[in-house]
Amino acid sequence: MSEDMKVVEDLTQSEYKWGFVTDIDADEAPKGLNEDIIRFISAKKNEPEWMTEWRLKAYRHWLKMVEPSWHNVKYPKVNFQDIKYYSAPKRKPQLESLDEVDPELLKTFEKLGIPLEEQKRLAGVAVDAVFDSVSVATTFKETLAEKGIIFCSISEAIRNHPDLVKKYLGSVVPYTDNFYAALNSAVFSDGSFVYIPNGVRCPMELSTYFRINAMDTGQFERTLIIAEDNSYVSYLEGCTAPMRDENQLHAAVVELVALDNAEIKYSTVQNWYPGDKNGKGGIYNFVTKRGACRGKSSKISWTQVETGSAITWKYPSCILQGDNSVGEFYSVAVTNNFQQADTGTKMVHIGKNTRSTIVSKGISAGRSNNSYRGLVKVLKGADGARNFSQCDSMLMGDKCGAHTFPYIEVDNDSAMVEHEATTSKVGEDQIFYLNQRGISTEDAVNLIVNGFCKEVFNELPMEFAVEAQKLLAISLEGSVG
């Protein structure tokens, strides 16, 4: 009950809570994009030659690509020459302990509600905090190192574990994949790298917080997670960004690789600046996330709570290659005011007896548009493939839109594919029932919406579930009159 009270309390704050700018001297690249900028980024990160070449190859390919224009998403075109592609907080070359971290930075994290010191003791969560593209502190490294787990920034991995990176980087999302994946491959600044060795169960939830900070800096993270045979890892990602008027571009790429019997659980809470009430500003979130279930009986599970960003374009996908592998996708997407979300998943069944589950809940309010776009593809060899999809939408107000575009392509007769979608509004009788019991309309709506999303929240790690509930309430605040 006390949690509910907190939700109510948070409701009273109407402005975007996380809007502040930290003043740190950023080490920046000039605006614009060309081969020199890419060499600059690569040099800044002390990258080996092969990495620079890889980036340049991606860049050259990107030049040949055409920016996609999507059916249900409208926004002013991004000027790719007007973006700073690199910005790093100035810091000493190597950090030994938290004391060495810029106090300004620490303060920022405190405001964000993730004090590293506390985080260490709390709940056993190791945090690799990415602050404007560069990792500033990594905790619990020793504990993880004992088990042979590698958890570091991707630039560190490029320097220290080049074989692993060479083997897997771009193997799930090649730079030829799409326009934004190519861009990311060319200019990615940093991100996380996780490697779980054979037979190891990662003892703690790995988590990283991203923040977009310096003016006009697009953030291009690159995350790579590899789970060897019989291993398990749960990875959390949460985001907040400061209030800003210019649109900021965020084009991340996340690659997951699960080998035999491995399981990867990837959870996201995304709460970037959605723009103000009039639809001005906000983040463009164009992300490519994909997991490959390479091994037998492997499993990849995506859970996401998307409340932020002016535009979200994101389809965490599973390539179910190994026999008996499992893909899961649980999503809550909330849009308010002028936000646009076009999100969903792709489940590609290649191996035999592969299974996938899709549960997507979309809530639209204000003048926002919320689309589910998903693909379930069963290839010829995927005997006994099984898919269940459920996409429910809820509408609040008569100016918003909710859309469903499922693509189902089945080339195998033994497959069983089910899809259902419903659209409805918050029931007046439900609100009346709760009002009758002395619960205010706003709380009643929160209760109903939380119930609507329960299936997905249940999949989130505990700390995230609490945060997600609060976010939902804040995002929808004032949308029911």
Add this chain to the structure above:
Amino acid sequence: MAINKEFESAKNWYINNYKEFSAGLNGLSKSFFTPLRENAIKDLGKLGFPTTKNEEWRYTNISPLLKNNFIPAAASREISLHFEDIKNKLFTGFEHHLLVFINGIFSEELSSVSNIPSGVIVDSFGKLLRNNPEVIEKYIDNFNNVQTAFDALNTAYTTDGLVVIVPDGKVIDKPVQALYLNGDDENNVLISPRNLVIVGKNSHASVVTVYEPGAEQKYFTNITTNIFVDENGNLDLYKIQNESEDSYHIEKVDAVQNKQSVFSHYNILFGGGLVRNDINTAMNDEFIETNYYGLYLGNNKQHIDNHTFVDHAMPNCVSNELYKGILDDKAHGVFNGKIMVRKDAQKTNAYQSNKTVLLSKEATIDTKPQLEIFADDVKCSHGATIGHLDDEAYFYIRSRGIPAELAKSILIRAFANDVVEKIKIDGLKEQINHLIFEHLHRIEI
């Protein structure tokens, strides 16, 4: 690039042929319809034939169709058929008015329309265009709606089709059956029927269209059907498509409904090599009901594509849609059902369901049920399932001593029955059930 060239040359073929075709129109050339044809040819030039890059044609590649240079079926060709020749193609289990079209052109001798209520028109489009063009000119707005290349192609080349006009407050006692016998013994022909069904206020009509092959050669049937159902009107439109597997069959149905009207479309598909249906309904007012029922049975290399669209523009309307498919051999099914609920369309109820059974390893289905919703007080749902026959149900029937083939047939017919039972004409329902049974027997499940 090669594909584009092919599409371009097919387009030019139909554009260049138009001159010769329009010269042969004779008496028809002065009609109000001629400017529409000329515009349609221009539209075809602008639109071009859709490639798979067009989202609406993503799963249907029409290049095999465009490889053939079809010749417009000539109006003057002598056809010597007797009623006995066509009897077995008819649905005879119910009383009906009959219109027969050979390659899309009305055959007066084979048709029999009698005792229709005064004011009701059941006639040929071509005949009316020649003798009483004012009767159909009233509905010119319904013709002026070219959206696709095939629609334009039809408008340019059509000379005939079915016209049913029921004035306010009338009921046609018996269903109207229109039989289209398609195909030519010598040429690969383009058949372009234009159907017009108008149901007035408080009126009722029931129309059965049947498409059958009549000759050996390949042919291309390209139909446009315009429908208008006025206030409180009620229209049942049945389509039974049983064309040859060498043929191409494309139809676009454009329906407009007024207040409190009911329109039900029944789409039963057996034949055709490459089949595409576009069924669109626009709701002009409140309290409208639209029903789409579809059943597609595919085998060999058939490609069957159904695109449906219900445009809920006004409040308090209901739409129901049920499409079921049974695909065997290398058949490829496509379903794209779109429900649009516009901003003002509060209190909309929209249901859509697409279920497909795959009977063979190589049968495939691509389904895309779509909801686009801009109003909040609505109840909309869609569902899609794809699977094979229920193993347990099959086992149950087999354990009662029923042979394998019959057991499968029972299960499939039960699956199809959800659609067939919606048919309101008993005699037709029986015959369709029989056809399904025969079809299953033929494909040796």
